[in-house]
Amino acid sequence: MFILVNLKAYDCNPVAVAAAAADVAEETGARIAVAPQAARISAVAATGVETWAQHVSPVEHGSHTGSTHAAAVERTGAVGTLLNHSENRQKLADIDASLNGAESEGLETVVCANNPDQIAAATALDPDAVAVEPPELIGGDESVATADPDIVTDAVEAAGSVDEGVDVFCGAGIATGEDVAAARDLGADGVLLASGVALADDPEAVLRDLVSPL
Numbered sequence: 001m002f003i004l005v006n007l008k009a010y011d012c013n014p015v016a017v018a019a020a021a022a023d024v025a026e027e028t029g030a031r032i033a034v035a036p037q038a039a040r041i042s043a044v045a046a047t048g049v050e051t052w053a054q055h056v057s058p059v060e061h062g063s064h065t066g067s068t069h070a071a072a073v074e075r076t077g078a079v080g081t082l083l084n085h086s087e088n089r090q091k092l093a094d095i096d097a098s099l100n101g102a103e104s105e106g107l108e109t110v111v112c113a114n115n116p117d118q119i120a121a122a123t124a125l126d127p128d129a130v131a132v133e134p135p136e137l138i139g140g141d142e143s144v145a146t147a148d149p150d151i152v153t154d155a156v157e158a159a160g161s162v163d164e165g166v167d168v169f170c171g172a173g174i175a176t177g178e179d180v181a182a183a184r185d186l187g188a189d190g191v192l193l194a195s196g197v198a199l200a201d202d203p204e205a206v207l208r209d210l211v212s213p214l
């Protein structure tokens with residue numbers, strides 16, 4: 001199971017979370033990555049943790065002020081990127097262009113989607129993984145794996161019907177090892193989570209609990 005921690009724009013210390021994640025990953029052998037805001041990628045990568053971007057723009061090099069080019073995030077230390085997060089939705093053509101840009105820089109890719117139909121469409125674009133995150137459960141107290149287990153199994157089936165080689169993650173409300181185990185039991189290859197770690201008083205303790213069933 002891949003544990004991908006999206007720090008969004010939370011007012012947390014990304015370097016402290018990253019250092020804790022690096023320690024827990026090294027001690028346990030679990031795969032944990034941290035996705036800070038673009039401006040903090042290099043500081044997070046310096047901790048040694050696997051570092052991801054939250055987004056890359058669907059642009060070529062050129063006159064695109066305010067963009068985040070895939071090459072820039074790769075050169076500052078990211079090895080992968082989220083795309084089409086529920087809080088940063090893209091048009092289909094833009095997801096495709098962002099994916100192409102990310103892949104040409106050697107970044108691993110996870111395309112997020114709201115529901116199994118969108119998961120099937122995202123899978124057809126051939127990312128490394130897709131992630132189902134029901135928007136109404138994001139930031140809540142109950143994990144998608146217990147609040148809406150069918151959406152996870154349906155997403156696994158939808159992706160598999162398009163391409164068995166694309167991994168399926170789930171996210172929303174995941175905060176404990178029990179939630180990670182439940183997601184795994186529903187067929188997920190990884191989890192995407194945010195508030196459970198970013199807003200925790202002790203992110204390291206949460207990370208240790210998250211990987212405890214693995």
Ligand SMILES: O=C(CO)COP(=O)(O)O
Nearest residue numbers: 138139172173193194195
């Ligand atoms: O959006 C998410 C991860 O990308 C999920 O957020 P929460 O873990 O805060 O529900």
